[in-house]
Amino acid sequence: MKARHLFYSGHVQGVGFRYSLRQIAAGYEVAGFVRNLPDGRVESWIQGPTEEIGSMEQEILRSHLKGFIKTVESYDVEARPDLKGFSIV
Secondary structure (H helix, E strand, O other): OEEEEEEEEEOOOOOOHHHHHHHHHOOOOOEEEEEEOOOOOEEEEEEEOHHHHHHHHHHHHHOHHHHHEEEEEEEEEOOOOOOOOEEEO
8 A cells, every 4th residue: 555645736725625525535535634824824634555556646636626736745754554435524
């Protein structure tokens, strides 16, 4: 199992970004979370099979969310066994 820690910047708060990202995650075999950060970015943690993570990331960038995203920082990290499901924090 792999994990990716992502930070989205742009106009990503107050536009339904977290809800939409959770809806996208429902179509993949992933666990993790999405949350707003005080600095205006949105943080997400996605873990699961490598191909599922990659496909989900690509779908996010092809979805209507693309228009709100200015930059994405993405880091490969160790998976967390405590995460089940995908939630908005």
